[in-house]
Amino acid sequence: MYIKRVGAATCLRVLQLLFLAVIWPSIGSAQSVCLPAPRLLTTLPMGGQAGTTVDVTISGENLDDLGELRFSHPGITATAKVGEEGIPLPNQYSVTIAPDCPTGVHEARIMSRLGLSSSRVFSVGNLPEIIATESHNTLDTAIPLQVNSICNGQMKAKAIDYYTFEAKAGQRLVISSAAEGIDSKLKSVLIVADEDGNDLQVERRGGAIDFTPEADGKFVIKVHDLTYGGGPYYFYRLALEEIPADAAVPRPASTRNVNAFSWPPTNLATTAVLTEVEPNNASTKAQQITLPCDIEGSFFPAADVDTFEFTAKKGEVWWVEVASERLGLPTDPSITVHQVKKSGDQEEEVDVTQLSDIPSPVKVSSNGYSYDGPPYNAGSSDILGKVEIKEDGVYRLRLTDLFGGTRNDARNIYRLIIRKAQPDFAIVGWALHMNLRNGDRNALSKPIALRGGATMPIEVVVVRRDGFDGPIELGMENLPEGVTASGLTIPSGKCCGTLLVTAAENAPRGLTSASLFGRAEIDGKPVTRQGSYASMAWPVTNAWSEIPSPRLLADVPVSVGGSENTPLSVAPTEDKVWEVTAGQSLTIPLTLTRRCEFSGPTMSMKTFGEPFDKNGAFDVSLEEDSSEAVLDLAKLKPAPGLYTIAFYGSAVAKYSYNTAAVAEAELALEAVKKSAEQASEEEQQKAKAAVTAAEKRLQKVKKEAAPKDIVDIIVSKPIQIRVIPAIEVTSK
Structure with a gap:
């Protein structure tokens, strides 16, 4: 049993149980x-x-x-x-x-x-909205849509949704369908047609249609999924908006990709100082700039090449950063830098460097789910690199979109920054994913919703900027009562760390909006940077049939349910700083609090936290209340200092879902049976139906509460270790 409390069922609660008409998806054997x-x-x-x-x-x-x-x-x-x-x-x-x-x-x-x-x-x-509640899958059943309005719809499988609108000649209208950018599984196809349904303009890539009719009339909008999928998760917001003739086509508001966490740099101005000036494709028309600089431009028209020319001196090091994909755009910036050497009328360009993608800080999962890396990619096709000047002279920088020859959209903008080194960092975290069993193809959304006695591991990665290479202390603030966070420092030169969020066994039900942060010392001064948090937009249980879609979240809520404890808690027998002399072994006795049965007699555990993560795996008994972990410092060779570590593994628990609901359903059934006994003849039919409904609910919650094998990540309570320098003995 994991339930800490079973409240007495009040009459109102019994009535609520009977009136619940919506059946949530079952836990099920899957x-x-x-x-x-x-x-x-x-x-x-x-x-x-x-x-x-x-x-x-x-x-x-x-x-x-x-x-x-x-x-x-x-x-x-x-x-x-x-x-x-x-x-x-x-x-x-x-x-x-x-x-x-x-x-x-x-x-x-x-x-x-x-x-x-x-x-x-x-x-x-900021536009009036309607909801499409009736079927509108034919031209005859099309829903009238007013200009400057939004319709919220859900796509049926193998269907096309129809809308109609009135427009005047020369009226510039933009039709857009927000879908993937608002977590929908719909890959939207938009069509504007004439009154009879004959197609006029088509957009199959999820973009908008810029439509200006040549004559007054009635027109049709068709919406469907690219592969004609549908269902409750295929929702969209269809917008019909009039814009001025010289205005840019607006993009629907969208969530941010995981890699957007590394933009913008700290203290960057909202708008760039300079604007790219066309024409600047040819070397002879290169835009003259002075370093440092901050430029806004666009990859437009198709196959655009923006050329910038500057002078620099030997020994200078300039850091170059470009943001475009991290702005949510379908672009892939690339830069080449050449030194310009002239001899009389002859000019030669000598290669200096080429800059392209920002690599992911850690190896990304090769298949989107199995843990040879996280299913989150923090890297970007944007640019962050340096240019080292070997000689005084004139240099040319060419910026292009690698696949821009097929894109012709003025909205594909970029921000180009060339600066002296400004060392800094940006961090992003997500719930740790592990391959928990053979054939595991899960890529799950994991809210920080804690059970009592549980420790949830958060993987945190860093993009280091302009040569910063120091250690980063991780932390989380503004947590619910009974919840603590321990950060395992990202070591110097490394790109990954772990944050452990722990709920005490008796932590009360609670909720806060937390703050994830990293702290470091840069140029002798302490700095704190707020971190971003990412999650899967959808819980994917089989990534062979569905591609996971992670994104950044707007905030970092942390909650404690207060109704269940975790099946297994692992903690050191004493809550203290464990001291050990460098070169010796440390044995840490562990207490295991088991709240259910487990499949298998033992659990293999490893260690979080460098350099202790090099400690070999060890077995912990799932049939005993205690165990121990041994750390051989002669092999691990940690430098003297204070460390935070934790042990982790996976175990198969005989988990029961919401056992309190069984007691409540039994009370509800007893109540309606008593009511049925006292019901008049006229009320007997309704009374019998109520009894039948209560019996079905009891059967349902009993089935859900039946113990099932569920493999889960088990993480110990964080442990602090102080390594004391060994005392050297010298002979006289």
């Missing part, structure tokens, strides 16, 4: 990797207009005893909708968006029995 986590999968609609109130219906996984629907911005609030009898309507909320709430994408999450769920995008716009 769930075999990682303990159940609460996940919000859909909100309908997917957003709303600032200054309005909208009714929202949600769905998800492992969502029991629902509480507050929360948003990452305080300008969005929600209250549960209540029916005529004062009972909350299942999964329905009234969401109020403040008039001054920023437009764009925000995070929506639901508080559940297991803690705060994973997030789903909730968009805020």
